[in-house]
Amino acid sequence: MTLARTLATASALAIAAGAAQAEDTLTISVYSFAQDEFQEIVYDPFMEICDCKIVVETGNSVERLAKIEANKENPVIDMAVLSTHDALSAARKGLLAPIDTAALSNYDKLYDIAKDPLGDHLGVGYTFYATSIVYRSDKVTIDSWADLLSPELAGNVALPDITTNQGAPALLMIGEALGDADYALSTPTNAVAEQADDIVTFYVRSSQVAQLMQQEEIWAAPIGRFAWASFKDNGLPMAWATPKEGQTGGMNVMVMTANNGNEALATRFMDFWLSTEVQTNLAEALVDSPANAEVVVSDDIADNLTYGAETVAQLKLLPPDVILDSRETWLDQWNATVMK
Amino acid sequence: MFEDRRIGLALAMPAAVFAAALFLAPVIILLSEGFRGAEGWTLAPYIDFFSSDRNRVVFLRTLKLATLVAGVSAIIGYATAFAIVSLPPASRGRMFALVTLPLMISPVARTYAWLVILGRTGFVNQILVGSGLMDTPLRLLFTETAVFIGLLQLFLPLMIISLISAMENMPRDAVPAARVLGANWVQVFFKVILPLTREGLVVGGTLVFTGSMTAYITPAILGGSKVLMLETLLYQRVTVANDFASAAVIAMILIVMAFSANIVLKRMATARARR
Numbered sequence: 001m002t003l004a005r006t007l008a009t010a011s012a013l014a015i016a017a018g019a020a021q022a023e024d025t026l027t028i029s030v031y032s033f034a035q036d037e038f039q040e041i042v043y044d045p046f047m048e049i050c051d052c053k054i055v056v057e058t059g060n061s062v063e064r065l066a067k068i069e070a071n072k073e074n075p076v077i078d079m080a081v082l083s084t085h086d087a088l089s090a091a092r093k094g095l096l097a098p099i100d101t102a103a104l105s106n107y108d109k110l111y112d113i114a115k116d117p118l119g120d121h122l123g124v125g126y127t128f129y130a131t132s133i134v135y136r137s138d139k140v141t142i143d144s145w146a147d148l149l150s151p152e153l154a155g156n157v158a159l160p161d162i163t164t165n166q167g168a169p170a171l172l173m174i175g176e177a178l179g180d181a182d183y184a185l186s187t188p189t190n191a192v193a194e195q196a197d198d199i200v201t202f203y204v205r206s207s208q209v210a211q212l213m214q215q216e217e218i219w220a221a222p223i224g225r226f227a228w229a230s231f232k233d234n235g236l237p238m239a240w241a242t243p244k245e246g247q248t249g250g251m252n253v254m255v256m257t258a259n260n261g262n263e264a265l266a267t268r269f270m271d272f273w274l275s276t277e278v279q280t281n282l283a284e285a286l287v288d289s290p291a292n293a294e295v296v297v298s299d300d301i302a303d304n305l306t307y308g309a310e311t312v313a314q315l316k317l318l319p320p321d322v323i324l325d326s327r328e329t330w331l332d333q334w335n336a337t338v339m340k
Numbered sequence: 341m342f343e344d345r346r347i348g349l350a351l352a353m354p355a356a357v358f359a360a361a362l363f364l365a366p367v368i369i370l371l372s373e374g375f376r377g378a379e380g381w382t383l384a385p386y387i388d389f390f391s392s393d394r395n396r397v398v399f400l401r402t403l404k405l406a407t408l409v410a411g412v413s414a415i416i417g418y419a420t421a422f423a424i425v426s427l428p429p430a431s432r433g434r435m436f437a438l439v440t441l442p443l444m445i446s447p448v449a450r451t452y453a454w455l456v457i458l459g460r461t462g463f464v465n466q467i468l469v470g471s472g473l474m475d476t477p478l479r480l481l482f483t484e485t486a487v488f489i490g491l492l493q494l495f496l497p498l499m500i501i502s503l504i505s506a507m508e509n510m511p512r513d514a515v516p517a518a519r520v521l522g523a524n525w526v527q528v529f530f531k532v533i534l535p536l537t538r539e540g541l542v543v544g545g546t547l548v549f550t551g552s553m554t555a556y557i558t559p560a561i562l563g564g565s566k567v568l569m570l571e572t573l574l575y576q577r578v579t580v581a582n583d584f585a586s587a588a589v590i591a592m593i594l595i596v597m598a599f600s601a602n603i604v605l606k607r608m609a610t611a612r613a614r615r
Contacts, residue, residue: 062582155479161565163580201482201564215459217481331581335394339568 024052026265029068029080031252032058034287041281046272052265061086068095068257075257079266083165084320085327087123087253092324096122097258103267106274106292111312114251114291118320123253126273127288130249130306130315131169134213134231135220137239142220145170145243146177149191154198156219158212161202162334168327169248169318170222176245176316183322185330193337202338210234224249225306229286232304249306249315251291283307371595374588389589395573399593402570405484406552406597409491410545413499417544421503422533439500447494451561454490455481458562486562487569491552498551499544506540507533538609545605550598570594 030038035058043054057064057077065086068077072095082090090096098121101107107115107124114125135142140152148157160166171188172181180187192199200218203209206227212218214234223231231238254270256263272278279292289305290297297307306312374385389395424435442450457463458480465477480486510533518532534541559569568576574590577583 060579062579066582163576196566199566200479201566204565215456216461217459335392339394339566340397 024050024265025055026050026052026262026269027055027057027076027078028269029057029059029064029077031081032060034285037282037285037287041285041287042273042278045278046269049272050265050268054269065090069093072258075260077257078260078262079270080255080257081126081252082123082255084117084123084125084251084253085323087255088118088320088324090255091118091120091122095258097256097260097263098122099124099254099256099270100263100267104271104274106271106276109276109292109294110274111291111293111309113312113317117251117253123255124270124274125251125253125291126279127282127291128249128251128306128312128315129289130225130247130311131166131222132225132243132247133220133222133241134209134228135239135241136213136237138237139219142239142241143244144177145173145222145245147243148174148220148222149195149198153220154195155200157198158200158203158209158218158221159192160222161204162330162338164204165250166206166222166224168323168330169250169316171330172318173222173243173245173248173316177243183318183326185326186333189330189333189337193340196338206230213238225289225304229304246314246316249317251317252288370588371592372588373584374592376585385585385589389586389593394568398568398570398573401484401567402553403597405488405491405569406549406601408488409495409552410499410549410601413492413496413548414541414545416496417499417503418529418533420500421507424500424504425507436501436504439497439504442493443497447555447557450494451490451558454486454493454562458486458489481562482564482566484563484567487559487567490558490562491555494555494558495548495551498547502540502544502547503537504540506537506543510536542602542605542609546598546602549601549605553597554594
């Protein structure tokens with residue numbers, strides 16, 4: 001009898017504690033990179049001011065999206081950060097709710113392209129990156145995307161695999177250099193297929209490129225600016241190309257899961273992340289390039305980031321709906337030509 | 341062993357329940373994914389899989405590399421095992437330890453070592469260019485050759501160990517007797533050693549073949565996305581495309597290939613024995 005009562009009391013307490021906890025817990029889903037820095041710059045300071053707990057779930061976008069979809073009826077994740085096209089894919093499945101941008105005090109400070117990249121305020125951009133070509137300045141000079149397929153570079157180039165976030169944007173720019181900037185990407189895909197034997201590998205992670213460059217397996221590869229820091233101090237003469245066709249890139253957005261019941265806290269957290277102070281700290285730690293136009297950093301820091309209104313305005317970004325609607329076709333085309 | 345069979349059954353229960361609940365059931369659920377379409381059971385995922393050029397290339401490459409690795413390791417394995425078994429017991433122990441040593445080093449570390457050895461500025465190319473045999477360094481990484489070398493080094497010890505234990509069970513005087521009766525070494529190998537060690541060859545061959553077929557790290561690092569094998573393709577389908585149906589198809593193909601390899605090798609061994 002006593003035992004039963006103790007157990008009942010204990011479970012009642014546990015339920016109460018669980019309920020109390022649920023009110024102040026924010027569950028976020030983020031990329032697994034630079035989590036120590038995010039903890040220090042974003043999560044810990046926010047937990048101090050909100051008097052709440054942040055539960056962080058990490059993983060690649062596919063795993064994280066699958067989890068959000070699996071828990072659609074009873075959302076576990078309150079807010080997530082995703083690439084624009086993954087966010088759009090979640091939005092189309094009805095997994096997202098519009099963000100109350102009126103409640104974001106830092107919203108007006110954002111670059112225009114970050115304000116509503118998905119439409120209907122389903123996402124807010126918090127960082128971008130340029131994608132261009134990193135190369136060995138003592139071996140070659142690169143001033144066009146077409147140089148990647150030039151005879152001088154044959155056998156010395158790595159390209160991003162079509163399945164990576166850099167894959168399609170890099171093909172788009174190669175296409176533009178070859179005179180066909182169509183989103184079908186058939187001209188650049190065929191050009192790459194013809195020279196597939198001269199491409200050292202199709203990489204899937206930017207860390208792999210850093211290693212290949214260090215081992216002098218390759219002299220050039222298209223990469224995202226976020227990875228530049230791992231090249232510039234590798235002891236070899238490295239340069240970041242500014243091709244005449246321009247640079248491409250990508251944007252990441254914050255999203256709110258539909259019906260999570262924790263919208264107010266999630267919105268407060270997004271606002272905190274977008275604040276000039278947090279965005280500056282993230283930029284100075286070389287974690288993320290700022291989407292907040294009021295962020296000011298030193299030239300030295302700026303050199304490692306995708307920074308400044310001018311740079312941001314010139315990025316040739318693939319629209320998220322194009323990526324989403326075409327990626328199966330791109331993959332089939334790639335598998336049928338390049339991988340054959 | 342037990343007077344009451346029920347005691348034996350009871351003792352086996354925990355392990356059987358564990359295996360059924362945590363291994364068999366998930367495997368059956370996963371594999372059944374590959375037969376499930378929008379309108380019930382179907383073979384469509386398999387037809388789709390094999391109708392893609394890329395997938396057929398990957399399937400044939402996996403089959404080819406696994407067969408080559410198993411074949412070459414059998415050739416090297418017989419020579420090595422025979423040499424080790426002929427040694428006096430003390431040195432035999434030492435050599436056996438040397439053969440098993442690589443198995444104690446992580447495959448990741450071993451594969452990364454190949455990345456350095458086979459690289460453009462690596463050991464092999466330094467010798468080739470330094471000695472004047474080649475003008476420019478060979479491109480070895482991210483080729484089928486690199487994957488083959490990596491897999492061979494990874495699984496050769498399994499073949500050697502299987503063959504050593506088979507040869508140790510061979511009658512001591514079988515080889516000398518055959519020699520005395522006038523058989524040359526080729527005849528000794530095919531008529532005496534091979535029939536007497538066929539079980540070791542079946543075990544070793546199955547281990548090496550299935551190991552090469554299902555290895556992930558080595559083809560991923562040394563082959564990359566240009567030299568996809570079934571295992572790396574499976575990983576890509578799940579992590580990039582969240583496409584569990586294709587992944588289940590690939591998993592089923594791998595299981596069928598592993599069982600078929602074992603059956604084929606056993607058939608070959610018994611057919612030889614009957615002759």
